[in-house]
Amino acid sequence: QITLKESGPTLVRPTQTLTLTCSVSGFSMSAFGMGVGWIRQPPGKALQWLAIIYWDNDVRYNPFLKTKLTITKDTSKNHILLTLTNMDPMDTATYFCARTVTTGSFDYWGPGTLVTVSS
């Protein structure tokens, strides 16, 4: 059974750095072609892709947010981490991690974690 689950702080202050963890099971992050991405959704708004890390450590970032994001993986722990710097109230959103094995398509998603940025 393939599962993904996001974890991290639910409240951060403006200018702080946020680190989210995606814990995966049921598949190997080392398998050829495998990738895990992060997508966020502000309340009442559309999905926005943030970053993807692939089986071979290739990473892709949304160019509009590239300076803010860092994605890494710890294969031994089956974790994918996303760091966002200089958090702003506009970064308030539900953050999802999701698996991708085909270009542009995410086939399994975590339940998401709501992060609020407020002083």
Added chain:
Amino acid sequence: HSVLTQPPSVSGAPGQRVTISCSGNSSNIGNNGVTWYQQLPGKSPKVLIYYDDRRPSGGSDRFSGSKSGASASLAISGLQSEDEADYYCGAWDDGLNGPIFGGGTKLTVL
């Protein structure tokens, strides 16, 4: 920064058929496969259609996808109340070098 264009809302009566459009360009839909997601209230997205017109194993045949050029469509037949949800299209964008999503379409079953 939604590059794919969807209508904000569509509606239909139970049993009817509705379609949701998704418009892009040659960098995304015109050159890559389209995925359709259903997001029920408070839930994470779920794949309905991938590679333009393929259904996941176990997926409902009431949902079908099509594509022509840089535009795609999702058709939902035999509307049911449980189909009320937000629907998103997605595709790889060669310029962005990453996936993009549409702005989402809210389906209301009357």
